[in-house]
Amino acid sequence: MIVVMRPKAPLQSINEVVGRIEKQGFRANISGGDQRTVIGVIGTSFYAEFADMLAAIPNVEAVIPVTRKYKLASREFNPVDTVIRVGDVTFGGSEVVVMAGPCSVENERQIIETAYAVRASGAKVLRGGAFKPRTSPYMFRGLAEEGLKLLAKAREETGLPVITEVMTTADVPLVAHYSDILQIGARNMQNYQLLEECGRSGRPVLLKRGLSATIEEWLLSAEYILNQGNWQVMLCERGIRSYDPMTRNCFDLTAVPLVKRLSHLPIIADPSHATGKWYLVEPMAMASVAAGADGLIIEVHPNPDHALSDGPQSLTFDNFAKMMAHLPHIAEAVGRRIGLHAYA
Numbered sequence: 001m002i003v004v005m006r007p008k009a010p011l012q013s014i015n016e017v018v019g020r021i022e023k024q025g026f027r028a029n030i031s032g033g034d035q036r037t038v039i040g041v042i043g044t045s046f047y048a049e050f051a052d053m054l055a056a057i058p059n060v061e062a063v064i065p066v067t068r069k070y071k072l073a074s075r076e077f078n079p080v081d082t083v084i085r086v087g088d089v090t091f092g093g094s095e096v097v098v099m100a101g102p103c104s105v106e107n108e109r110q111i112i113e114t115a116y117a118v119r120a121s122g123a124k125v126l127r128g129g130a131f132k133p134r135t136s137p138y139m140f141r142g143l144a145e146e147g148l149k150l151l152a153k154a155r156e157e158t159g160l161p162v163i164t165e166v167m168t169t170a171d172v173p174l175v176a177h178y179s180d181i182l183q184i185g186a187r188n189m190q191n192y193q194l195l196e197e198c199g200r201s202g203r204p205v206l207l208k209r210g211l212s213a214t215i216e217e218w219l220l221s222a223e224y225i226l227n228q229g230n231w232q233v234m235l236c237e238r239g240i241r242s243y244d245p246m247t248r249n250c251f252d253l254t255a256v257p258l259v260k261r262l263s264h265l266p267i268i269a270d271p272s273h274a275t276g277k278w279y280l281v282e283p284m285a286m287a288s289v290a291a292g293a294d295g296l297i298i299e300v301h302p303n304p305d306h307a308l309s310d311g312p313q314s315l316t317f318d319n320f321a322k323m324m325a326h327l328p329h330i331a332e333a334v335g336r337r338i339g340l341h342a343y344a
């Protein structure tokens with residue numbers, strides 16, 4: 001449930017509410033809007049008398065049960081946008097953050113060259129998979145720890161924070177040691193133990209939408225991470241299964257404004273996996289920014305024709321640079337900043 005304070009309620013009343021919540025063994029989450037403070041009560045099985053007791057505290061306007069199945073992820077519970085800071089990069093603020101890099105880390109030259117190229121065009125985070133979930137066990141499955149070390153080297157050289165996927169609970173400490181952000185892939189969206197372990201890692205987490213997950217299931221998966229006390233969760237729409245093989249997935253662009261309405265968590269769009277075709281990436285990146293995405297994650301490769309994974313959807317350095325030159329116009333139209341312009 002949430003406790004809504006009256007406009008401009010004094011700190012003393014807010015502290016009293018928090019004190020009562022904690023005394024009952026629950027946790028309190030305070031979100032301060034321009035006018036009102038809303039205090040979320042984290043716990044299970046509240047009894048009616050407790051709600052009445054909170055409602056009687058001076059300057060409490062209302063005590064409202066959270067009706068959504070997902071509670072911590074809901075905007076009802078936390079009306080103010082969650083902002084996540086990774087080094088100098090801020091997700092969920094006025095900047096639209098672009099993360100870019102190859103699908104897989106293949107070798108030192110490939111990842112370092114790509115890191116410099118995407119940085120020069122305005123990317124703020126470097127992506128690259130070291131543990132790759134592949135449909136066939138005979139495909140390239142990543143360089144594992146060697147790939148993590150190469151990502152760390154690219155970060156050292158370029159200053160870009162890195163994001164990479166973690167596939168198993170056992171690998172969470174290793175990946176968290178090297179990576180600034182943990183990526184949970186679409187295939188693992190409902191691996192609940194992995195979600196909880198990432199929650200306990202204390203690292204920011206990017207949670208991709210499952211291949212055929214509903215938006216409610218996706219938000220409930222985020223709940224598993226939040227429930228561990230880790231509020232640094234971003235959601236990533238990467239397309240869902242459809243009947244039409246013309247594109248790799250069906251990009252559910254509606255999810256972007258819908259998630260922003262239902263949740264306070266930042267929403268990232270992945271037009272690379274959503275479309276599977278490099279020439280569809282820029283238009284859908286533009287559409288994502290127009291729809292209110294807080295960030296993009298884009299696959300870029302020095303030589304897509306020879307990529308060990310996801311070549312057909314990877315942008316060349318030139319195509320990435322072109323996209324990054326076009327995006328600020330869209331960002332500006334919706335009151336956001338992006339790319340190199342975000343420095344201004």
Ligand code: PEP
Nearest residue numbers: 103185186187208238273
């Ligand atoms: C990836 O980012 O390379 C990836 C495997 O993504 P997804 O989990 O969305 O398929």
Ligand code: MN
Nearest residue numbers: 103299309310
């Ligand atoms: Mn990929």
